[in-house]
Structures are given as C-alpha cells and as structure tokens.
Amino acid sequence: MRIGNDWVCPIDLAPLVWNQLINIRDNIAPGLRNQLKADYEAGLLDYQERIDQFLSLNTWELAQDKQESVKANLLRAFPTLTDLEDYLQVVIGRPVIIPALSEQLNQQQAECLDQITKFIQQYDQNLEQRLRESALAGGEQLAAQLLEELADWEPGRKPIQFKRKMERHLMKVQVLLANASPEAGSSLQQMMAHLDSIVTDPAIEAKNLGSDGRSQLQQKIQEIRTKLLDEQRNLQSLATDDVGLSKATVMSFKFR
Known part of the structure; x- marks a missing residue:
C-alpha cells in the first residue's frame, strides 16, 4: 500500500516482500545487467558495421581522414554501457519499522523483522562511509x-x-x-x-x-x-x- 511517497507493508506480508526485494537485488538484476551487456556489445558491433558500410559507399565523396572523423562522431552518439546500466541498479533504501499494535508475531515474521532490523543497523553504520x-x-x-x-x-x-x-x-x-x-x-x-x-x-x-x-x-x-x-x-x-x-x-x- 502506498501512502504519499512511502510504501507500507503489513507485518504478515513482510517476509514475502522482503525476500522478493532481496531476490530482485541479488539474482534478477545481475542477470538483467549481464544480458544488457551482451545485447549492448552486439548492438554496438552492428552499429559500427552499418557505419562502415555506409561510409564505404562514399556517397559524400569524403577523404579518408574526413570519413574517420565522421565515424568517430557517430560512435560518440552511441550511448555508453554505463549510462544504460544506471537503469538496472537496484538499491534497497532504509526501511522503517512502524511499531505494531500487537506484539504477537509468528516465527517467520519475527525472523524477518530481525533481518530487517539488522539491515537497518548495518545501513546506518555504513551510510556515511559509503557516501x-x-x-x-x-x-x-x-x-x-x-x-x-x-x-x-x-x-x-x-x-x-x-x-x-x-x-x-x-x-x-x-x-x-x-x-x-x-x-x-x-x-x-x-x-x-x-x-x-x-x-x-x-x-x-x-x-x-x-x-x-x-x-x-x-x-x-x-x-x-x-x-x-x-x-x-x-x-x-x-x-x-x-x-x-x-x-x-x-x-x-x-x-x-
């Protein structure tokens, strides 16, 4: 459930939501980044080949040095892999635990709450150094x-x-x-x-x-x-x- 800019999850769904977040960060996102890298390298190679094919036609009747300059400018227009990878970064922000009206938690909920609490502690300890x-x-x-x-x-x-x-x-x-x-x-x-x-x-x-x-x-x-x-x-x-x-x-x- 979304309240303002925050997403709120009831404690009974916390284990499911938390495990999904960890899975996305640690398993799904790295796989997508690897696939992106492979697709990017293939796309860049195809782009370079198309440029070479176009320049080989010499439609503009350019000298060799001018052709190299045109090719360099066209290659600079191609996005970098780093620019694209920015869209696949998964960072878990600092969670906030809202005290429950009832303190009776089952074992799975208690373990999940303990994991989140430790994550928050580690997050706070490392935040300044990471920045x-x-x-x-x-x-x-x-x-x-x-x-x-x-x-x-x-x-x-x-x-x-x-x-x-x-x-x-x-x-x-x-x-x-x-x-x-x-x-x-x-x-x-x-x-x-x-x-x-x-x-x-x-x-x-x-x-x-x-x-x-x-x-x-x-x-x-x-x-x-x-x-x-x-x-x-x-x-x-x-x-x-x-x-x-x-x-x-x-x-x-x-x-x-």
Whole structure:
C-alpha cells in the first residue's frame, strides 16, 4: 500500500516482500545487467558495421581522414554501457519499522523483522562511509571525463551544447561535495570553481569567435585541464591511502 511517497507493508506480508526485494537485488538484476551487456556489445558491433558500410559507399565523396572523423562522431552518439546500466541498479533504501499494535508475531515474521532490523543497523553504520567513498570515486571519474571532454572540444563548436554539458557536470560536483570528506572536498571545490569559470564565460557560447578570441579561450581551457589533472591526481592519491579506498574499490564505482 502506498501512502504519499512511502510504501507500507503489513507485518504478515513482510517476509514475502522482503525476500522478493532481496531476490530482485541479488539474482534478477545481475542477470538483467549481464544480458544488457551482451545485447549492448552486439548492438554496438552492428552499429559500427552499418557505419562502415555506409561510409564505404562514399556517397559524400569524403577523404579518408574526413570519413574517420565522421565515424568517430557517430560512435560518440552511441550511448555508453554505463549510462544504460544506471537503469538496472537496484538499491534497497532504509526501511522503517512502524511499531505494531500487537506484539504477537509468528516465527517467520519475527525472523524477518530481525533481518530487517539488522539491515537497518548495518545501513546506518555504513551510510556515511559509503557516501564519502562514492563522492571520492565519483569525483575521480568526473575529473577523467572532464579532461577528455575539454581536450576534444574546440571553441565555437556546438557552444550551447557544450555549456549545458558543463552545467550538468557542475551540478554533479555540487552533489558530490555535500557528501565528501574534507580531504576530497578540497579538490572537488577546485573542480567546481573551474567549471563555474567555464559556464560563466560569455565566450563559451560564441559561435563566431575571431582568431584572437578562439586562441584566448583555447588557452583558458588548456590551463583548466592542467589544474584538473592536479585535482584528479590528488583524488587518486586519496583513494589509495588511509583517507579513502583501495584502487580496486574505486574502480568498482560508476558515477554518471
């Protein structure tokens, strides 16, 4: 039964509902993710083959280097596996046990209630650490993504789309910063400042920049990339010392 934004389950159905939740998280969702990966790889291969077939017709009479550029742009339009996997993540939130009017429970109900109670305790104990770990891992991955996107972008090329993308990244950093440790927070604050300097620069939105304006903007982006690289290294360092996580743990996180 739904009350507002909450789902309420009577205690007599709790064992069934709880077991179904665990089964979806531990058995069904991983199987769907594996199938998604297989379908994704097959779809990407088919997409690449179709691009190659189209370009081989040379309908546009493009030089080889132009064909490679067109192919690269078309491949970038294909969604990433990480983007798709986000839709198949199953996370059990923190349950709330509402005291029953009657305390008489059968054995199955009592055992289920005990499992849920232990889950809540473990959830509360690990929540802060998980948030810090996620913020650190997310910051490192976002820095890597930014470095790649800034390297690929040319001033004047799809400026509105580029600015919106940077604005979305800025919002992500703000969310990460709210949960980060002080050590990681310092680097995330620097990342936020760099992104803010990009989205508030009027030249970012200009489509027809002169050679001087283009050169100045390119130099600014390059300077930001250099600073972002320092912040990425700092986050990587935190992820391998006592403040953060092991590198293997960091690589297991997906943040998009």
